[in-house]
Amino acid sequence: MVKITGTLIAVSSLLFVSGCGGGSDSNEPVPDPIKPPPDPVTVEPDPSVFMDAIEQQGKQYVSDAIEFITSQGIDCTDTTATHEMCAIVNVKFNDGVFDQSRTKPSQTLLVLDYGMDFHTALRYRSRVKAAFKYDPQSKTFIADNPEVNLSKLGVKLLTEVNQFAFTDDKFDSPQPAFLPAAWLSDLAVKYRAVVPDDTADRVTKRNFNSHGTKVFGYLAQHNPETEFVVIDTESFSPFIQHKNALCAQDIGEFSSYMASAASSLTADIIEANEVEFINYSGGFTLQDVYIAWEQNACAGELNSAKATEFLYALKPVYEAIFSSPKALAFHAGNTDAVTSKDDLDLMPFSNRVRVYQYSTLAKNTTIQPFGKSEWQQVYVEQPDSFVGNESIDLYINVGYDPYDSTAKNSTPKMEPDVLGMRYGVEQALYGSSWTTPVATSYAINEQVKLATETGVSNLDPQVLKARLLPDSCNDSGDYQENEALAKFIEQGQGMCRIQDPLRHRADELNRIGYLSR
Numbered sequence: 001m002v003k004i005t006g007t008l009i010a011v012s013s014l015l016f017v018s019g020c021g022g023g024s025d026s027n028e029p030v031p032d033p034i035k036p037p038p039d040p041v042t043v044e045p046d047p048s049v050f051m052d053a054i055e056q057q058g059k060q061y062v063s064d065a066i067e068f069i070t071s072q073g074i075d076c077t078d079t080t081a082t083h084e085m086c087a088i089v090n091v092k093f094n095d096g097v098f099d100q101s102r103t104k105p106s107q108t109l110l111v112l113d114y115g116m117d118f119h120t121a122l123r124y125r126s127r128v129k130a131a132f133k134y135d136p137q138s139k140t141f142i143a144d145n146p147e148v149n150l151s152k153l154g155v156k157l158l159t160e161v162n163q164f165a166f167t168d169d170k171f172d173s174p175q176p177a178f179l180p181a182a183w184l185s186d187l188a189v190k191y192r193a194v195v196p197d198d199t200a201d202r203v204t205k206r207n208f209n210s211h212g213t214k215v216f217g218y219l220a221q222h223n224p225e226t227e228f229v230v231i232d233t234e235s236f237s238p239f240i241q242h243k244n245a246l247c248a249q250d251i252g253e254f255s256s257y258m259a260s261a262a263s264s265l266t267a268d269i270i271e272a273n274e275v276e277f278i279n280y281s282g283g284f285t286l287q288d289v290y291i292a293w294e295q296n297a298c299a300g301e302l303n304s305a306k307a308t309e310f311l312y313a314l315k316p317v318y319e320a321i322f323s324s325p326k327a328l329a330f331h332a333g334n335t336d337a338v339t340s341k342d343d344l345d346l347m348p349f350s351n352r353v354r355v356y357q358y359s360t361l362a363k364n365t366t367i368q369p370f371g372k373s374e375w376q377q378v379y380v381e382q383p384d385s386f387v388g389n390e391s392i393d394l395y396i397n398v399g400y401d402p403y404d405s406t407a408k409n410s411t412p413k414m415e416p417d418v419l420g421m422r423y424g425v426e427q428a429l430y431g432s433s434w435t436t437p438v439a440t441s442y443a444i445n446e447q448v449k450l451a452t453e454t455g456v457s458n459l460d461p462q463v464l465k466a467r468l469l470p471d472s473c474n475d476s477g478d479y480q481e482n483e484a485l486a487k488f489i490e491q492g493q494g495m496c497r498i499q500d501p502l503r504h505r506a507d508e509l510n511r512i513g514y515l516s517r
Helices: 002-019 051-071 117-123 152-162 185-194 211-222 243-247 251-271 286-295 304-312 315-322 376-381 432-454 461-468 483-491 508-512
Strands: 088-092 108-113 128-135 140-143 147-151 227-232 277-280 328-332 352-358 394-397 404-408 414-416 423-425
Touching: 051 152, 051 185, 088 117, 088 152, 108 211, 117 147, 117 152, 117 211, 128 251, 140 251, 147 152, 152 185, 211 227, 211 414, 211 432, 211 508, 243 251, 243 286, 251 304, 251 315, 277 315, 277 432, 286 304, 315 328, 328 432, 328 461, 352 432, 376 483, 394 432, 432 461, 432 508
Parallel strands: 108 227, 108 277, 128 227, 277 328, 328 352, 352 394
Antiparallel strands: 088 147, 128 140, 414 423
């Protein structure tokens, strides 16, 4: 304050003298006002700019970590091993913290799945903003504190990878950076060799390789700057949890519970965490109602009309997920929805994209970006892949054969292992659960491009959805006489549903350049 005031007084005095005419008789120049120094230029640790340093130091970390294991003589293969690194450690979600410097707030992704504790509490902990579970007593979603148990060595290595930072002369301190699974395979091999029992929770014995780790792991690896909010869907089994309402066939009571759950989902999770993207590789069908009726040992019979009412009671929850005004949601598609009368999978929700897969096996497609052309041949060559398309918005080519590891095209679906430390061609049986994260990653990548093109970073779900699913596929191309193709076009209202984003490497992992080294 003193320096600023002094400057102002000095300048004012000069101006006053000049104004009185005193300056007109002097040859001395009037000095310029003192200018404040410019603001320092902030250099952002853009991985695409500093990739050489990140890769070199990341690979050096792998070498150092392997050397540590070797030099310390760590070997936990024997159940009587006494090395301190073989000790079992409990890690809770609340033991860690979210690190905003590792993520972009414009890429907040809500993942609804189960079996994600390993990734949530440890492997990707620094990128997880919040974890939730359903509380059947309050009929709301509340904070969760998942935990895992594994070796001290496992905790050390996975924490170090999760919190990796690189150095560069342009920065005064180490900068956070992402290490892709493709660079960590040597360390994964060494770790698995010395602690083979870390494939499962050492206390509960639950295998870490689960539905949720496959979904979450793909999303975390293919979207290196995305931050996560997670809901453990294993905690949300409303037909079973609200046994009294189901067995009494009290649809009013059950509906009120689901309205409360939906309100909490919107206010406490989606809005409170400013979610932009949602991945839901799950859902509810009529079969779930009947299973709960049997499991709860309810008396009497549940007719189809009443079962349908209970399924419909979940509509507010679906609306919260798929019609949120500021988020675009991707849902694992159900091609049996029409025949099974699973109406929740058929209802039109404004911001939902229902995803399914097809595969051209070892053959590459020529499908253009957004599926705007060259897609007709794929339909004609394998029409059985598109049966039940009334309930599907987007088909994605996975490009591999689950029964033949040699049958894959040049850009098959790749997946990380459960550690996020190895990377290879997917070999699991086809399932929309595994394809939905590909679509979500595609959307995040396109939103980044859209923001760059327009200068508008805020997500408009309808704008992005229209970009991903243009309505310009009304032409049968070279197959004008193919009635099945014409019907497919009609059922999709000309929307470009058959696409191949993997062919175009449409995800952030590829765009940033981690896989082009």
